[in-house]
Amino acid sequence: MTARTTDFKHVSYLWDDERAAAFAGDEVALLIYRSNLLGADLRLTNYGGGNTSCKAMTRHPLTGDETEVMWVKGSGGDIGTLTKDGLAALYVDRLRDLKNVYRGLAHEDEMVALLNHCIYDLQSKAPSIDTPLHGLLPFKHIDHLHPDAAIAIAAAKDGERITQELFGGSIGWVPWQKPGFELGLMLRKCLDENPGIKGIMLGSHGLFTWGDTAYESYINTLEVIEQCAEYLEQNYAKKGPVFGGLRLTDMSQDLRQQQAAAIAPVLRGFCSSENHMIGHFTDDARVMEFINSNDLDRLAPLGTSCPDHFLRTKINPLVLNLKPDEDLSDAKSLRERLRSEFEAYRKMYIEYYNTCKHADSPAIRDANPVIILYPGIGMFSFSKDKHTARVASEFYTNAINVMKGAEAISEYTSLPRQEAFNIEYWLLEEAKLQRMPKPKPLTGKIALVTGSAGGIGKAIARKFIQEGACAVINDNDAGRLEKADVDFRTEFGRDAHTSVLLDVTSAEKIRSAFDAASLAFGGVDIVVNCAGISISKPIEEHTEKDWDLLYDILVKGQFLVTQTGVEVMRKQDIGGDVLNIVSKNALVSGPNNAGYGSAKAAQLHLSRLNAAELGADHIRVNTVNPDAVISDSKIWEGAWAEGRAKAYGITVEELPAFYAKRTLLNEMILPEDIANACFAFTGGLLNKSTGNVLNVDGGVANAFVR
Structure with a gap:
């Protein structure tokens, strides 16, 4: 055989x-x-x-x-x-x-x-x-x-x-x-x-x-x-020429990716008008052949034929009326241009529902498109989670293959609209939807957590994924990031996260990280500034290089990451969260800590300033103040631990017990404790809170905010 x-x-x-x-x-x-x-x-x-x-x-x-x-x-x-x-x-x-x-x-x-x-x-x-x-x-x-x-x-x-x-x-x-x-x-x-x-x-x-x-x-x-x-x-x-030949010639892949990253958050914002959606982008050669063709305008409105294709891609895609090399830098203008296209699509879908519905049909569902075609650039799909968005994209690619084959041998025919409706709003399909588990609190949300290859950052990213979010994990240490990438893929599969190298002191690298978030998931909803460094020295030993490094990573890094994250959130126009992982040291004075403590104080006040400025955009800015989170933290490797032990007159080995005993609760603080605090801010119960500080330090009276 x-x-x-x-x-x-x-x-x-x-x-x-x-x-x-x-x-x-x-x-x-x-x-x-x-x-x-x-x-x-x-x-x-x-x-x-x-x-x-x-x-x-x-x-x-x-x-x-x-x-x-x-x-x-x-x-x-x-x-x-x-x-x-x-x-x-x-x-x-x-x-x-x-x-x-x-x-x-x-x-x-x-x-x-x-x-x-x-x-x-x-x-x-x-x-x-x-x-x-x-x-x-x-x-x-x-x-x-x-x-x-x-x-x-x-x-x-x-x-x-x-x-x-x-x-x-x-x-x-x-x-x-x-x-x-x-x-x-x-x-x-x-x-x-x-x-x-x-x-x-x-x-x-x-x-x-x-x-x-x-x-x-x-x-x-x-x-x-x-x-x-x-x-x-x-x-x-x-x-002869497939799909009537090419109407557009391909841009380079780099340019397609740049345009896709620029427009994805805007598209996601419109598609999330009823529920937060996760996106997927592809510029697969089969897709490009179709969307760049002369027959796109004839075939795309027909929709798909196979029920499996149709159920996941909706009645037909939205084809954007934009040039491939369009200037997409003015997000406000772009939103206004696209608003009418989305409104027209929603109107079409509502008319389709009203024309085809039966007396016992389920209520109309989200009227936004699932598949969006940008001629010359690629295909976007949006759905409740990354897996569903990716599968929708794969199914529409199958539909393109079907159209190509049918056109080559005869003429493509799609399901009649009434038949399509009878499948989409089939009572048996509705019953299946109703049996699905209730969405998790962060379903449809996208989080970028800096410094998330280990310690606090990794725990936060893991917690967010466990609660339904997609996460962009990152670090400036390639080896550490690779290990975290493997860990997350093993634990959560292929659709829950993406990873990218990130140096938070580089505006260019930060831009690349948010572009990666936009290409992978469509944008970002939660930005967590967690990347950190600690230097503990007496004032006479503290160098200018130490000072600059602390302020570049902690203060400048927080500012630059927030700045770029806010730009993406404003494109989406659906609000968002900025969480800053600061420290008890922002409020408490201690020995051998001038650089680190003052930088943490700057981070704390920057959080307040951002909260005051971004409220009008429904972007909440809140702070979590940990203390002495030693587990899996690079901060506690080497000189920092030695410096703190020296400051308190104890050995490095005695630090964990020392920190626990000085708290009101006599508790050691773990990365998971900080992750839980971050979830408390983003999980839905505190959507009307901004400018707040949540101490997670076991109780240090000197660090009480009020």
Whole structure:
């Protein structure tokens, strides 16, 4: 079987006979193995798209008799990462008995609840809407995928004819019907009328293929998709210029990134008019080919065809009426120019809702666009979190591939608006949305925390991510930052953070860090000035270099980072938070501390000054005053600890206990304590507080603000 690995040009053959042999006799294990292989190739299906199944004999838990059970991907899963607990297991005979109680298309949705009467494994995943499509077909192994190459044919004006000619009748055709019991009956009818077919093309939707074994299903799926892709490739050569040829020529990637970083916070601000949204940007070559083309204005308003694409990208994208080399430096003017475009999009969406809604339709959802196309620059997507925004971008890229293929072989057709609405505002989809967990307090928020590769800064970034935010972690130490990057990716996955080297004394590096935040997430909501340095010396030993270093990092750094952060927040026009991690030493006088203590006092008063100035922008500025946070802190390495120990006449080893004993609570202060204080300011309960100081020092009476 492995000899076939060279047979494919457009898909990846990943089957390993030796590995598959380890699952021999376990059809469910082979289903999971096959599913993971299919999901690993994004040319076969997209994230969360499609579903797979197998049918096998097993013992009835009550009678002990042999009974046929179907295992199928459950609701909301992804075949690329599917495990057994992501499968739904149902009795096949009961599934097929549902035909006896089906009351017709108008009552189709009631069949979803009846699936519960068919469940074999009571601990399995909830069955998805596609379960009857698998259950009503007789094959042991079935793949339902959404490959771009197949959907391009399914979404073509002449899709049925092309399918017949391309496959010579070996692939059936079922016209568009939204997923559900009716579509399952249509699939079975197509099979009964065309015995011997090896798959079915679903109009505007996707592909069903099958086999008697896991391997036969896998290889059949690859062969069908390979044939679709090869057919498209041959027609690209015949068609001539893709999408009617280029209307715009590409700018350099550096210029595209500069423009994207400049405009992303403005776009995010408009998209966040109802809820804070997280952004994603791509200038992938496939996207650029589409958005720079002559056919963009014709095709973009049509929207997508496949339900999986449409559900994540909305009815159609917003195409910006801006030149690629537009001067974007005047944010206020840019906002005014774009305001009318967003208002027009929202008006279109509201009209779409009002025209298509039913008496029992859910209330209208956020009317802002999910996909925004900037010709010459790239594609932005905005959603509730980074993962969802990124996946929306991937799905619209799939839709571009579909449009390209359909246009090459015929003419692209999208779902009719009413059909699209019936999917988007399907009561079953609404019920799924209502079952989703309540958003965390910082969901939709973006935080840039300086000095966040260790100590207090790392704890703050971690806390914010745990509470739903995306974080931009940074440090001036590349090695330390790399380790933190690995730690965060291991703990939170790929979408919760980005990392960037940052020297807070350099305006250029600060600008680059905020550009990175804008490109990665769309902007910033929370700026935490945590980067620090400590020098403890008697006045006679304190050098001018010491003084300049302290003031450059602590005072100048806080000012420059805040200045650039505020610029981004003003572009968004949705408020924000600036948190300054200062110190008990801003208020308490002590020996051997002239430079550090006075710089901390300057940081504290700068916080007050910024709070007074930025209130009109709904940007809150607050201060957290820690004391003696020793754990995982570079400040406590070397000379600083030695200096403080010398000042107090104790050893370095005695410092932690010394600091704890001098507090009213007799407590050591940990980085997590400071992180909790930062969350208290940003978590929503103190949205009307600014200019405040929160001491987290275990209680030092001399540091009381009042």
